[in-house]
Amino acid sequence: MSFKQIIGQDIPISILQNALAKNRLAHAYLFEGPPSIGKVFTALNFAKAVNCTNPVDGGLDCCDECPSCKKIDEKNHIDVMWIDLQKGKTKISIEQIRQMQARINLKPNEAKYKIFFVPDADQMNEEAQSALLKTLEEPPLKSILILTTSNLRGLLATIISRCQAVKFSPLKIEFIKDIIAKRYNIKDDAAYFLAYIAQSGLTEISSFAKKDVLVLKNKIIDEFVDFLDNQGSEFNFLKEAEEYILWALSVILWWYRDMLILKETSSAAALANKDRLDDLKSHSLKYDALQLGQIINIILRAILLLTETNVNSKLALTVMATDVLNSHLNKSLSN
Numbered sequence: 457m458s459f460k461q462i463i464g465q466d467i468p469i470s471i472l473q474n475a476l477a478k479n480r481l482a483h484a485y486l487f488e489g490p491p492s493i494g495k496v497f498t499a500l501n502f503a504k505a506v507n508c509t510n511p512v513d514g515g516l517d518c519c520d521e522c523p524s525c526k527k528i529d530e531k532n533h534i535d536v537m538w539i540d541l542q543k544g545k546t547k548i549s550i551e552q553i554r555q556m557q558a559r560i561n562l563k564p565n566e567a568k569y570k571i572f573f574v575p576d577a578d579q580m581n582e583e584a585q586s587a588l589l590k591t592l593e594e595p596p597l598k599s600i601l602i603l604t605t606s607n608l609r610g611l612l613a614t615i616i617s618r619c620q621a622v623k624f625s626p627l628k629i630e631f632i633k634d635i636i637a638k639r640y641n642i643k644d645d646a647a648y649f650l651a652y653i654a655q656s657g658l659t660e661i662s663s664f665a666k667k668d669v670l671v672l673k674n675k676i677i678d679e680f681v682d683f684l685d686n687q688g689s690e691f692n693f694l695k696e697a698e699e700y701i702l703w704a705l706s707v708i709l710w711w712y713r714d715m716l717i718l719k720e721t722s723s724a725a726a727l728a729n730k731d732r733l734d735d736l737k738s739h740s741l742k743y744d745a746l747q748l749g750q751i752i753n754i755i756l757r758a759i760l761l762l763t764e765t766n767v768n769s770k771l772a773l774t775v776m777a778t779d780v781l782n783s784h785l786n787k788s789l790s791n
Contacts, residue, residue, distance in 0.1 A: 458501055458504070458505075458512075458517050458518050458519075458520050459472075459473070459498075459501055459505065459516075459517045459518075460517065461501075462494055462497065462498055462501065463494075463627070463631050463634070463635055464493075464494075464625075464627045464628070464631045465493070465494055465498060465624055465625070465627075467623070467625070468487070468498060468622045468623070468624055469498065471622055472498070472502050472505075472622070473505075473516040473517075476505055476506070476515060476516055477514070477515065477516060481506065481569070481600060482600070482619070482620040483592075483595035483596075483599070483600060483601065484592055484595065484600070484601040484602075484603070484618060484619040484620065485499075485502075485600070485601070485602045485603070485619055485620050485621075485622055486577075486603045486604075486605065486611075486615075486616060486619035486620065486621050486622065487499055487602065487603065487604040487605070487622050487624060488604075488605050488606075488608055488621060488622070488623055488624065489606065489623060489624025489625060489626070490606055490624070490626050490655075491606045491654075491655075492632075492654040492655060492661075493624050493625070493626060493627050493632075494624065494627075495575075495604040495624050496573075496575050496604055498624075499573060499575075499602045499604060500528065500529070500573075501517075501518060502602070503528050503536060503571040503573075503600075503602070504518035504520070504524070504525045504528050504529070505517055505518040506568060506569050506571065506600065507524045507525075507528065507533075507535070507567040507568050507569060507571070508522055508524060508525055509522040509523070509524050510522045524566075524567065528571075533567065534565045534566060534567075535564045535565055535566060535567035535569075535570045535571065536567070536570070536571045536572075536573070537556060537559060537570075537571070537572050537573070538573045538575070539552050539553070539556055539572065539573065539574045539575075540575060541576065541579050546579075546764065546765070546766065547579055547580065547581040547584070548574070548576075548577075548579050548580040548581065548584050549581060549583075549584055550581065550583040550584045550586075550587050552584065553580070553584045553587045553588050553591075554587060556572055556591075557587070557590075557591055559572075560572060560591060560596050560599050560601075561596045561599075563598065564598055568598070569598050569599060569600050570598060570599040570600070571599075571600050571602065572599065572600070572601045572602070573602050573604075574588075574601070574602070574603045574604070575604050576604065576605060576606070577603035577604060577605050577610075577611060577615075578605045578606070578607040578608075578609075578610025578611050579610070580611075585611065585612050585615060586612075588615065589612065589614055589615055589618070592615060592618040592619070593618065601619075603615075603619060626655075627655070629648070629651050629652065629655060629726075632651035632654055632655055633647045633648050633650075633651040634647075636650050636651055636654065636661070636665065639665075640665040640666065642665065642669065645670060645730050645731045646669040646670050648728065648730055649669060649670070649673060649710075649728050649729065649730070649731075650664070650665055650669060651728075652710055652728035653703075653706050653707075653710065653728070664703055670731055673707045673729075674731075674732070676704045676707045676708065677707060677708070677711050677729075677732070680708050680711075680777075681739070683777065683781070684780065684781055684784045701762065701769055701773065702759065702762065702763070705755060705758060705759050705762075705773075705776075706759075708755055709752065709755045709756065709759070710728040710729065711729060711736075712748055712751050712752050712755065713728070713752060714727045714728055714729050714736050715736055715739060715740040715743065715748055716740075716745060716748040716749065716752065718736055718737060718740050719740050719743070719744070719745050719748060720745060742784070747783055747786075750783055751780050751783055751784075754776055754779045754780055754783070755776060755780070757776070758772050758773060758775070758776035
C-alpha cells in the first residue's frame, strides 16, 4: 500500500508530500480527525515514504517493495516503534513513553529517520503526556514522532502546539464502503455495514471483515431480538472476548439506529442493515422515536463503560440488556 491507496484525504497527503519534496520534515506530527478515516494508515505510508530506498513519483511516494517498506508494513523495522495501548490497560503509561525516550536520541540503525508512532495519543495518562512534552521541547535529530487522535481535548495544549497539525476530514460513507469492498473483496451489503461500523470508530473491523459479515451480525441481532421477545434466553456474546463484545454492541447499536432512521425519514438510503429492510420496518413499529433514542443511549452508555472504565463486562452488559428489555416491555404493554 502507498499514498495512492488512500482515498478522500488529498489535503493531508499533499501536506506530507510537500514536506518530502522540500526535505523539510517536522520533528513531530499530529494527525487529527474522526475515527477510522485513515490516520494510522497514512502515518504508516508516510513512514515508508520517508525511509524508502527506492522512492517513486519524484520521491513523493514509497515503492512498497524495498526491504524498508516491507519491514515497516510488517511492523518489524528496527527503527520504527509503536506505542500502543497495552492489553488490559485503559491508558498509555509513562513507562511506555520512557521506553520510547530511551531510543529516540539514538542514531538510526538502518533507516534515514527513526519513526515513533503513538496511535490514539489522547489515551496517554497525564504523566505520560508530561514526559512526552519534554521530548517535544528538545526534539532529537533524525527522529520523527507521529501522534494520531480523534479527541484533541484529551491532549495537553502544549503538546498540540509543538506538533505540526495535519487535519483529516470525515469520509463519505460511499468512500468507506468502496475501500472496504476492495480491500476485503466483499459484496456491497456487507461492505456498507462494515463502513458504518468503521465510521463510528467503536471497534476494529479488520478481523470481522475476513468472516461472513452478514451471517455474523445477523446472528447477533436475532439473538438479541429473541432475548427481548422471550425473556430468560441468554445471548452468547456475554461469554466472548472483549473485542467481540464491542463488535456485538456495535451491531445492536446500528440495528436500533436504523430503526430510528426509518421512523424519522422513511428512507433506506442511510441504513447500515440494508439486507434486513423488511425486518427493520416491522420491528420499528414496536417503538416510537423517543424510545428508540433512549435505547440507543443505553447501548452507548454500556460501550462507554466498557471502553473507559474497568467495570466487569458481564455486569455492564446485563444492566444494559435489562434496561433495553424494560424499555421494550413498557412499549409493548402500552400498545
